[in-house]
Each structure stands twice: as structure tokens, then as C-alpha cells.
Amino acid sequence: MTVPAFRVATLTLNPALDLTVRADGWRRGEVNLGQSLQFDAGGKGVNVASFLADWGLGVTATGLLGDENPEQFEALFREKGVRDEFLRVPGPTRVGVKLVDAAAQETTDINLPGLTATPELLADLDARLDALAADHDAFVLAGSVPPGVGRDFYARLTARLRAAGRYVALDTSGAALQMALAADPLPNLLKPNIHELEAALGRSLGGEDDVLDAARELLGRGAALVAVSQGEEGALLVTAGEVVRARPPRVEVVSTVGAGDAMVSGLIAARAEGLGLADAARRATSFSLGAITRLGAHLPPRAELDAFAAQVTVETVGQREAMGREP
């Protein structure tokens, strides 16, 4: 008997197309020479879809995509075999221009406005999500909400998907996170970074005990796993029965963009395989390390990820009875 494959859908309401222009020594108000120009399809859910496809999982990406500049997204999905279920919306997906002066090690950002959702579009999106809920096991809701989308969007969608028995992961910030954390039920998986969690709860989390208290509060209200990431310090992963801290090794960082998106992806990959918490922490951190040691939302080959995983320090925090489960 074959086990049905674990299918993941990622939702990106507010994708972004990054345009990186390198022009060393450029000066305002003058004619400058550039060295290169590159477009990259981005947005947190798009990144998660890209990482999970690299890992070999069946992935569908949905959300709102402008019909004026979808080419980079379509090319990415085609190359990686991601099923494209994005709604096409009249207008452009927001563009982020990055003007890089590599000589001065300086980047200037210009963020252009993007789409505004209408009630009709949101009704279409609801229908699309309900259809995807029929044959996807897990949903990753990621990133900011664009104009026109209510801040309670993730909270309401989480309730619908969980009622349908789906596993829901949420990675967002600001008011959207705050509302989702105040709602019932909570997503199964939350991966805020420490700053996002502090902002959403409205209090500072100075030490590990504060972070643990905050995570346990969320577990008590229905979350199954809370992973609080802290950049190069690693992450604290908390479930009802276990707490582990995962510390990455020192690596040559190329770009930390997408470190957290990779961690979410690794936790979903671990879920797909039914890994225990310590192994999930190792896997998730190896995805982050894979992501930050190259440009773009791409993972290295499995052997390299396994080598990173072996270098992650995973410690069980204050729960001696869980020690036996360490590999």
C-alpha cells in the first residue's frame, strides 16, 4: 500500500518582485553606469514554496499576483514544479528596487506600491482556498497583508482550515499576527522571530523563561508547536511535552534574507515525515543554514543539508524526561 504524498499549499497575499540593480559608486542626480540587473520573485509564501519544492515535496502556491508582471513568478514555479494557483489581479505585483553599491557596501531600497484587494477578489480567493483545502494536508500562511485585506484575514482563514482538519502554519508580523494570536483556534505552527512575538504580545521577552512562558501561553490556546527564532542565536522550539534549543554553527553568511522562511519550510518538511522535535529542530535549522549560505530562496543538495544538520547543537531545555528522545 502506498502512503498518499503529503501536499503543502502556501499562501502569499502580498508577493513582491525584487529588482536588484548594481551600480558601484552611483551618485544621486547624475548619469551612472550600472554593472548588472536582476529580477527575483519573492514574498514569504513564495519562498516557502521554493524551499519545499527543492526538498522534493509536492507544493502549490496561491495568493494574489498582478497580471502586469507575473513572468518571474511563473518561471520560478515552472522551474521548480510548483503548482501555480495564484489568482491573477489587474495591475502590477509590488516591486522592490534595490540599488546596490557593492564597493561602498550600501543598498538603497525603493518600494513601489502594489495591488489592492477588492471584495470580489477576496471572495474568489476564499473559493480557491476552500478548493485547495480538499487535497492539501498543510497550509503555510506567510507574509504581510496588502491594502484591501482585513487584518483578521489570517485569523478567520485559520479557523476555516482547522475546522476542515488541515495543519496550519503562520508566519506574519504586526497587526495580522496580533489578531491571529488573539483568535481561537490558533494555527498549529507559529514561527515568529523574537521581535515579532514581542510586538504581537505587547511585552518584552528578556530571557529564555519569558520566551517559554509566552510559547506555553500559545500552546495552552491550541498551538501545537511554537518556534521562536533569534537569528544567529538559533531558535527555541516548544511543544506541550518538550522544549529544545537549536543553535546553528558559525557559517559564511551570503544573505540572511529568507532565513526564517527556510525555518518554516524545514518544520513543514519535518512534519511531513513525522520527525520528533529534536530532529525537526535540526532539519529546520539546516534549511535556514542552506538558505543563508546562498543568494535567493534555494536549498543546497540534500547531502549539504545533512552536513549542516549534523553541525546544529540541539539541547533539551529543562525537561529531563524528554532526554531519551535525543538522537
Ligand SMILES: Nc1ncnc2c1ncn2[C@@H]1O[C@H](COP(=O)(O)OP(=O)(O)OP(=O)(O)O)[C@@H](O)[C@H]1O
Ligand atoms: N547569521 C546567522 N548565522 C547562523 N544562522 C542564522 C543566522 N541568521 C539566521 N540564522 C538561522 O536562521 C533561523 C531563522 O532566522 P531569523 O530568526 O533571523 O528569522 P526571521 O527573522 O524570521 O527571518 P526572515 O527574514 O526570513 O523573516 C535562526 O533560528 C538560525 O538558525
Ligand SMILES: [Mg+2]
Ligand atoms: Mg520571518
